[in-house]
Amino acid sequence: MQSLLKISDRAAAMKPSASIAAKKIVADLQAAGHQIVDLTIGEPNIATPAHIVDGALAAMRAGATHYTASAGEPALRRAIAAAIEQEKGLACGPDNIVVGCGAKQLIYEAFAATLNPGDEVIIPAPYWVSYPDIAFLHGGRPVIVRCGQDAGFKLTPAMLEAAITPSTRWLVLNSPNNPTGAVYSREELGKIAEVLLRHPHVWVMTDEIYEHLCYDGARAPSLVEVAPFLFERALVINGTSKAYAMTGWRIGYAAGPRPLIDVIVKMIGQSTTCASSVGQAAALVALTSDQACVGEAAAMYRARRDRMLAILADAPGLDLYTPSGAFYLYVGVSDLLGRMTPAGKLIETDLDFSLYLLEEAKVAVLDGGAYGLSPFLRLSFAASPAAVEAGSHAIVAACKALTGQPGLAAITAQAAASGDVING
Numbered sequence: 001m002q003s004l005l006k007i008s009d010r011a012a013a014m015k016p017s018a019s020i021a022a023k024k025i026v027a028d029l030q031a032a033g034h035q036i037v038d039l040t041i042g043e044p045n046i047a048t049p050a051h052i053v054d055g056a057l058a059a060m061r062a063g064a065t066h067y068t069a070s071a072g073e074p075a076l077r078r079a080i081a082a083a084i085e086q087e088k089g090l091a092c093g094p095d096n097i098v099v100g101c102g103a104k105q106l107i108y109e110a111f112a113a114t115l116n117p118g119d120e121v122i123i124p125a126p127y128w129v130s131y132p133d134i135a136f137l138h139g140g141r142p143v144i145v146r147c148g149q150d151a152g153f154k155l156t157p158a159m160l161e162a163a164i165t166p167s168t169r170w171l172v173l174n175s176p177n178n179p180t181g182a183v184y185s186r187e188e189l190g191k192i193a194e195v196l197l198r199h200p201h202v203w204v205m206t207d208e209i210y211e212h213l214c215y216d217g218a219r220a221p222s223l224v225e226v227a228p229f230l231f232e233r234a235l236v237i238n239g240t241s242k243a244y245a246m247t248g249w250r251i252g253y254a255a256g257p258r259p260l261i262d263v264i265v266k267m268i269g270q271s272t273t274c275a276s277s278v279g280q281a282a283a284l285v286a287l288t289s290d291q292a293c294v295g296e297a298a299a300m301y302r303a304r305r306d307r308m309l310a311i312l313a314d315a316p317g318l319d320l321y322t323p324s325g326a327f328y329l330y331v332g333v334s335d336l337l338g339r340m341t342p343a344g345k346l347i348e349t350d351l352d353f354s355l356y357l358l359e360e361a362k363v364a365v366l367d368g369g370a371y372g373l374s375p376f377l378r379l380s381f382a383a384s385p386a387a388v389e390a391g392s393h394a395i396v397a398a399c400k401a402l403t404g405q406p407g408l409a410a411i412t413a414q415a416a417a418s419g420d421v422i423n424g
Contacts (some may be wrong), residue, residue, distance in 0.1 A: 014133050026364045037363045037391035039379045042178065044245040044327075045387075046300075048282070049293040052244060055285030056278050064281045070269040071261070072099025072253070073277070076284045080253050083287055084236070088225035098261050099275050099283075100268060103209050103239040103252030108134050109271070110205065110235050110254070111170075113263045115140040119169035124155040125372030126330060128178045128207070132372070140169065144372055149321060149332065153180040153373075157191045164195075168202050176210040176220050179371045179378040180330040181323020183214060186221045193227035203233045209252075210326040212243040212294050215302040218324040232257050242327075243294050244286045249279040301327045304381040304388050311392035315399040327382040330368070333375050339402040347402065350375035361398040363391045 026038045047053075071077065077094035084092045100106040107130070115121070117139040123131045124147045132142035145163050147153050160171065173192070175184040184192075196202055204223060211220045224231045239252030254264065268274065305322075308329060312318055317339075319332030339347050341360065347353050350367040354377060357363045368376030379395075381388055 010137050010139075014137055025358075029358075029364075035362060036358070037383075037387050037394060039381075039383055039387065039391045040364045040366050041380045041383055042328075043247040044242065044297065044382050045384045046245050046297070048245050048249070049286075051289055051293075052246070052282050052285050055289070056249075056282035059281030060278055064277050066277055068274045068277050068280060070274050071265045072097065072275060073280045073284070076253075076280050076287075079284055079287045080255070084255055088222050090222075090224055090228055090231060092231075092255055095258055096255050096261055098254050098264050098268070099280060100252045100254065100264075101272050101275050102241065102250045103207070103237050103254075104130060104134075105268075105272065106235075106237055106252050106254040106264065107131070107205065107207070109264045109267045110260070111135050111138045111140060113260070113267055114203070115169060118167055120165060120167045122160065122163045122168060122171045122202075123372075124159075124173070126153060126177070126179050126368065126376070127172070127372050128174060129370050131172050135170075141167075143168070146373060148373070149319070153177060153182040153321075153330065154184055154188060155192065157195045160192060160195045164199050164202060166201070168199070171196070171202055171204045172207065173204060173223060174207040176214060176323075176325025178210065178326050179328045179366075179368075179376075180321065181326040181328055183218050183220045183324040184223075186226050189221060189223045189226040193223060193230060196227075196230060200233070203235070204230060205235045205237060207237045209237065209239055210242050211238065213298050213301060213327060214325040215298065215305065216324060220325055235260060240283045240286050243297065244283075245297065246279075246282065246286065249276070249282050251275055251279045251283040253283075301381060304383075304385060305329070307385070308379065308381045308388050308392050311389070311396060315396040317399050317402070318395075327380060329379045329381065330371075331377045331379060333377055336399065336402060337375060339404040342401050342403070350377060353377065357395060357398055360401075361394040363394045363398075365395075 026036050029036050074094060076099060077097040080097045081092045081094050084090055111134050115138040119140050120143045121135040121140045122143045122145060124145050135142050143163055145155060145159050147155050196204060206223045208222060214220050224234050224236060235254050235256040237254050240246040309320060312320060317336040321330055333350050333353050336353055337347055341356050351369055354365050354367040357365055366378040368374040
């Protein structure tokens, strides 16, 4: 008799990653013969720089193809610590560093190591899609704080203060932000640090995976750089995926106080054992060689950002926000809600609009609901220049094809201007 598999309640309740799910939908449609412009991608479309690949090949030929220490290769951990000290002025040694199979594993292990049932994790929205579900899977309760466009998509000190309770375990802070590209200034981080100083039971996870992809003279300071006293209860998440186009190498790293790092290392020893030795060799080359490739990548993304913004400026109903970092636009679509597609379908939500783009314009994007704040769309300009060009023009045409009354936001604004009252 075949036994029935019993899935845990937490696993059953956990949602799949929206970005991974979107990638599969696009792949399935393309396999079926559809020509889809994919603007969902959260990774560079360029290859890993040749000198990094060459360094990995040399390491393999030299025998670097075996298990490493669970914390990571000592040389790589020293290089990470040195980079943190040089860039952030933060005293940090290799014992404060752990290397994982991507930054996502380290977030997962950190929550697994520290959360008990009922512990709260403050997550500003919009957020990277996996933060809430990883916290939930380990018994935590995600506390979502909506940070709208009027706040620059950033958490304010007042918002943070209001969200903290005796059960708060972590604050997750992501700058530059995915999906908005918002970057916190030193002053903004200083005010957040003042709130955290009053609540010593709250730890902070600062996700800095996009830190080197900033534009228009912006820089993404770290919270622990601005407030070094917080390092004793912080975990700094980073990796090589975005800045060095190394997503497939699966190398992330984290820096934090020794007691937390030690327990994460122990958990890695019981799960993946260690990150790929070859990936670690490549990461060592990436961090210790000429950094010109990072600047070149940032300049390339800025050009694609500017081109996407220029084209989309002709799209009626889109509310454009210029990101200071990462490689996404978070585009407001509230003025398109309530309109009709050429096929006679009513656009009621940002998800409806994203499906309209996929079905009619053959452009794949992600809706704001996946990131905890609607009605928006996330568009990636890490796609190829041809995809940025074609996808943006197709979106403009799709917006122009919508018919009907002005969207809900416009109706509300008109009513407010005239003194009318609309009851929700």
